[in-house]
Amino acid sequence: TQLLEQSPQFLSIQEGENLTVYCNSSSVFSSLQWYRQEPGEGPVLLVTVVTGGEVKKLKRLTFQFGDARKDSSLHITAAQTGDTGLYLCAGEVGGTSYGKLTFGQGTILTVHP
């Protein structure tokens, strides 16, 4: 059973468009992270959100953590071809110090020139 549901699974857009990726769960997370993975590489951390309702911005990327800490979204403004990749959300349940994460199934984003 997938603890974290990401949607959509695939997203194909033109350069300059905006997009939102969602990450939902029935469980409460102590923190939630977003990673980006390019072909042939491992995932790389983009952001960590820890407070319900928190909004973080990273240039054209905006990350939001739901008030109840069960969901999160990633919004990209004016997408560029360099944004192409696999986006993964990952949550930590229970706040153990081991850093164990549960990952969503990922969203494959393709930005066409």
Place this chain on the structure above:
Amino acid sequence: DVKVTQSSRYLVKRTGEKVFLECVQDMDHENMFWYRQDPGLGLRLIYFSYDVKMKEKGDIPEGYSVSREKKERFSLILESASTNQTSMYLCASSPGGGLDTQYFGPGTRLTVL
């Protein structure tokens, strides 16, 4: 910069063979993780380790074992490889202490024939 290296980028083995996947991190991290990544399923945790000689099962440990004899090295062992273990294997490490970033290696694409 944290560096996580994996012994092979590509590996082809036959059914029934014993397979060793090696992972080394150079930042004195406490925690290390092994995941497998399959299309549409995201990253699934196989095993993790929070200290030398300590290991915990993840979500899909069946058919795998691990070894952590030294802090910097975490090995994944497939005792008798099967075709359903064909996958991308990702190793990660994190410092420990909560709100950890996981640093990933580039992955090993294992094919079992």
